[in-house]
Amino acid sequence: MIFITPSLAVEISPTKANLNSIQFEKDYTFFLTLINNENVEKGIEMKLAYPSMYLDKYVSFEPKFFKIPPKKSRNVKISMKLDESIPIGAHTLETQPISDGKEVLDSFKLTFSIPGAQLHKLSLDKFDVIGDSVNSPVYLNISLVNTGNTVEKISPRLLVRKDGNVVDIREYKTEYILLPDKIEPLLLMYDPSKLNPGDYSLELEVTYTEKTLSEKKEITLNEEDGGALTMQEMRSTNYTVGLIAIFVLALAATLAYFIFPKAYFYTKKLMLLRRIQSLSTRQRTLESTFERLMSDVMGFVEDSNKILSKYGEEYELK
Incomplete structure (x- = not known):
């Protein structure tokens, strides 16, 4: 084969x-x-x-x-x-x-x-749970702090417990990069639609360099909409945002095509008129300077002839 x-x-x-x-x-x-x-x-x-x-x-x-x-x-x-x-x-x-x-x-x-002595250390700065309905996504608002001196790569995991027993596990496949002395905010989503209303414990696990950081949050899920966006609402919101974006682009294109060129050429016209006025002023200044220069030259010629005549010498100046 x-x-x-x-x-x-x-x-x-x-x-x-x-x-x-x-x-x-x-x-x-x-x-x-x-x-x-x-x-x-x-x-x-x-x-x-x-x-x-x-x-x-x-x-x-x-x-x-x-x-x-x-x-x-x-x-x-x-x-x-x-x-x-x-x-x-x-x-x-x-x-x-x-x-x-x-x-x-x-x-x-x-x-x-x-090379160097390595210190691997992460801490959880914030762990908030947003949402309390089995009919809407639950969001985990997290902030991790790398207090070590190495780059840490993590993939979080969420364990959902009820009465001490694990009833669901969510593995987050995305690998996050945490730099030293930096705070990394994460927003993770969990879908509780297959759970029944009741009390649960959400345990967040963060594994890095053979170490595990964990934190628990207690939550009560009900059947009411907790205010978090559903997937349908998120799609609807994205659609609305898309329409607004298209409108803004169309408005920008209209302004660029009709309004901006008019303002541009009007501004250029004013600039050209100012330059013409400036050149005219310079021309008049040059003409005046040339006239004064010619007057000085003619005066110099007359004075020279007088001096030469005084000593009995005749020169023809051209």
Whole structure:
């Protein structure tokens, strides 16, 4: 049996690299080759993947925007310069090129580590529960504080208990990045529609670097609408916001087409009139200066003739 692996629309080579040691303020350069396997031209934008976006200030791409003809390739230079502001610990620089508005499946990962004594410590600054109805989503308003000196990557988990027993678990797949000395606000949604009205305990678990931070909140769910937006209401709200946005864009286009050009040309007309007046004033000033200069020259000629005549010499001045 032969397995055929479909080729990616745009491939990257190489796909990974590692730096064994790091020096601050040193320029590190890497070259990638992007290969367009399709029969159409691809527009590419070089970006960092979400987990690596905190490294953006240390990294640059050359070029950042470019096009690759069908069945052709293009080289890209990645430059990186680190300084002492980068946190201690392991880091992964992952590029995630965008092709025509879509992510390229292939990526390049550069791993390196900053030496030093590591302190892993998170604390929960806020944990509020918004909503108390089984017919509406419940929102967890959370603020986490990274009081350590390393970058922490977390994926929260919610355990719903009733009478001490776990009746539901919600795993949040998104990986959140917490930088040292930063507060990270999170708004997580939980759908309680499969629960019956009653008293529950919501236990939030945050696991990071083999440690777990947990906090509990007691909540009473009822059948009444607690005021939180339902999915239908959210869709309706998005639709309304969309209509408002379209109206604003249409209004802006109308202003740009009819009003702004008129104001623009009126302003330009005033500016041109002022410049003409200024040039006229300068012309009159130059004419006056020229007249005074010619008067001085003629006076000089007359004085010269008088002096020469006094000594009996005749000169013809032209």
